[in-house]
Amino acid sequence: MPDGDESIARPRSVFQAELPAPCNAAWDWHARPGAFERLVPPFDPVRLVSSSGTIEEGDSKVLAVPPLGLRWVARHGRAVRGALFVDRQERGPFASFVHHHRFTPLTSESCLLSDELDWRLPLEPASRWLAGGFVRSKLARMFAWRHHVVVHDLAMARALAIAPLHLDLACMSRARAQVAAFIDTQGHVIVAQGGRTTPAPSIDARLRLADGLLVVEPRRGGTIQLHCGDLVLDRRDLRRGGAWTLLEDLVAAALLAAAGRLADGPHSLVRHECQLASTPLAPLVLDGIELPLRWRSMAELEARLGGRVRAGDPRPDPTA
Secondary structure, eight states, rough: OOOSOOOSSSSSEEEEESSSHHHHHHHHHHHHHTHHHHHHHHSHHHHHEEEEEESSSEEEEEEEEEETTTTEEEEEEETTTTTTEEEEEEEEESSEEEEEEEEEEEEEEEEEEEEEEEOOOOOTTHHHHHHHHHHHHHHHHHHHHHHHHHHHHHHHHHHOOOOOOEEEEEESTHHHHHHHHHHTTTOOEEEESSSSSGGGGGGGGEEEEEEEEEEEEETOOOOOOEOEEOOOOHHHHHHSSEEEOOOHHHHHHHHHTHHHHHOSSSEEEEBOOOOGOSSSSSOOTTEEEOOOOOOOOOHHHHHHHHHHHOOTTTTOTTTT
């Protein structure tokens, strides 16, 4: 079995994506605690049972894999900022699983992410003949989602260009984990939950999300009200219809407000049910910035939420 710190001579599966950020910025995105939550597909969710660290050597995660909650224990091996990090299965559904994440510079502002996977099923070669195609398809769907998220999030960070903020977040929504993860992977810090533990002078802004309204109270004073509908997290949200908002649009607006770049008063981020058939979706423009879109059309949004887009299929360029 290959060691998690060695190169994989001939990985069984390789998935690649061009990222709109230099190697160090892309590596740092993966190293933030919220990256795991951002990368988990809604169509095949795993649950994080426990975690020690992030992606540095010796860090580990214990996952519960659906549908039966099988435990998957993964430990990180070699990690070189801006170049690579490695994780390998210690216990789980595979006979062995080693994952190299490699970052190769393309230009001063972009890099190539290569996910190299060397996996073996229990009872090979018979199991590979019976289940190998299913595993390859499942991995392709998963990495199509992961790369889509990373490309968008790095493009958003470049578009917003906001220095790190310290925020107090109170969120009475099932989207709380996703909101917090997006804030974290954009390079900001949630230092309090509802203002209970951190003194006000260390907080740049307070964020309150409930009942279709996100209220931002920057330290400089004033109040910005961001009106939103249901946040689109999975296909259930699409079936509800009515007024809705893309989670990334909402959080991007909140970050601009916290940084003092949106005027006080109400702002609407609501899209309506009649726009569900619109092709393409129109991007929001805030503070003169056209926010990168994760979804170019509702058809693509629904396909991705349902895991019907595979690695290698055309995907929108959020930097365009």
